[in-house]
Amino acid sequence: MRIWERFLLAGLVMAGLAGPAAAAPSAQLIARVSAAVEADAPRLTAIFKDLHQHPEIAFTEVRTAGIVAKELEALGFEVTTAVGKTGVVGVFKNGPGRTLWFRADMDSNSVLEATGLPWAATAPQRLPDGTEIPVMHACGHDAHTTWLLGLAKAMKTLKADWSGTLVVYAQPAEEVGLGAQAMVEDGLLTRGFPKPDVALSSHAVPLAVGVAVNAPGVRMAGTDQLDVTFTGVGGHGSTPNLAIDPVVMAAQAVMAYQTVISRSVDPQAPSVLTVGAIEAGRDNNVIPASAELRLNLRWFNRTVREQMLKRIDEINKGIVIGAGLSEDKVPVREMKGSASPLDNDPKLVEAINPALTTLLGKDGLINEFPSVMGSEDFQEAFTSTSTPYTFLLIGIAEPARFAAAKKAGRPFPFANHNNDFVVDLAAIPLGTSINTVAALALLAK
Numbered sequence: 001m002r003i004w005e006r007f008l009l010a011g012l013v014m015a016g017l018a019g020p021a022a023a024a025p026s027a028q029l030i031a032r033v034s035a036a037v038e039a040d041a042p043r044l045t046a047i048f049k050d051l052h053q054h055p056e057i058a059f060t061e062v063r064t065a066g067i068v069a070k071e072l073e074a075l076g077f078e079v080t081t082a083v084g085k086t087g088v089v090g091v092f093k094n095g096p097g098r099t100l101w102f103r104a105d106m107d108s109n110s111v112l113e114a115t116g117l118p119w120a121a122t123a124p125q126r127l128p129d130g131t132e133i134p135v136m137h138a139c140g141h142d143a144h145t146t147w148l149l150g151l152a153k154a155m156k157t158l159k160a161d162w163s164g165t166l167v168v169y170a171q172p173a174e175e176v177g178l179g180a181q182a183m184v185e186d187g188l189l190t191r192g193f194p195k196p197d198v199a200l201s202s203h204a205v206p207l208a209v210g211v212a213v214n215a216p217g218v219r220m221a222g223t224d225q226l227d228v229t230f231t232g233v234g235g236h237g238s239t240p241n242l243a244i245d246p247v248v249m250a251a252q253a254v255m256a257y258q259t260v261i262s263r264s265v266d267p268q269a270p271s272v273l274t275v276g277a278i279e280a281g282r283d284n285n286v287i288p289a290s291a292e293l294r295l296n297l298r299w300f301n302r303t304v305r306e307q308m309l310k311r312i313d314e315i316n317k318g319i320v321i322g323a324g325l326s327e328d329k330v331p332v333r334e335m336k337g338s339a340s341p342l343d344n345d346p347k348l349v350e351a352i353n354p355a356l357t358t359l360l361g362k363d364g365l366i367n368e369f370p371s372v373m374g375s376e377d378f379q380e381a382f383t384s385t386s387t388p389y390t391f392l393l394i395g396i397a398e399p400a401r402f403a404a405a406k407k408a409g410r411p412f413p414f415a416n417h418n419n420d421f422v423v424d425l426a427a428i429p430l431g432t433s434i435n436t437v438a439a440l441a442l443l444a445k
Contacts, residue, residue, distance in 0.1 A: 055108030097164030140204025150432030177337020
């Protein structure tokens, strides 16, 4: 594996199979998948462009969920909406066999788009408090949702070639690490949906269109999102001596947190601590009463996770005492979204990869890839069921643009969460085919 390939997802991102074994899809069946998806490509492209133009952040994906529900109902799926607030579940029963769950996430990022595409998102999103934020699908969730709808139609079209039950579900709030948890807490596993035997999902990455990654073992890091709020004493900017400045405390914390990884965690234990946002005050001449830091942790070992949280608490305590506050003023640490490391089942990878090689060619499938610090919450739906799963990575960058970036010494033309993230339209039908072929590898007769 080249260094540039390893860099990609680092900047982003042996359970047995239940039920009777599926037959490997034949080359003829894979060709029929491609034909069925190509026939559906105009519809899928139109859906993708529409979703991209109308992004919605975590737990506000009402419009997106409505599109998913409408399309699945038109295909004859049994549809349930509002699971985990905005999640959608579709069930298609097609005879005896395994039950496969396929998931796509729907939410967008708070990013101001700079792609210049004719279907770019241009309107801000208004929050409940009346403020407006820029929004953009800068991580490919619009493609993921479109792939789900394309897979649903292709599997319905090819129903004579497989047997079992297909459950497709569109999940909210992946970006904040709360969506899978919300759906589970709202009965995803207890409402009576067919229980999963195997599970599958995928993610857009800025490799060239025509390339996919499906490798066994731990693929992605665990993650936590947390907020730390420092409360001081507000005052006039001209008299800081009469205040206890939470902005200064927050700034001290940001710098001190950097020593958690460099001086506390074992250097051979991969981990990341990022402060993604600081929110405090409004006016130039007012010392605010509080300051909030928004943190993100990445880890593979839970002992390392607990060590990071312990050190954060210790640093916070030391800062407030140093500022002259009592120990009972220790900052509030609010834990928000979290997810364990993502661990692809080797047997599922082994079952799927021959079919993907037939579809993409031997150079199109990467089956060895280093673990990355990017994270997912897809797997959180299956922690209580021990359902084997695999998570594919699908190239979405226009090949010529990807090649030009490589020639210029850049690993990729853009990265996930950047304002220039572009899903090449050719990735819409091909990504649909990749996911469908993977599903058939687990369900085909």
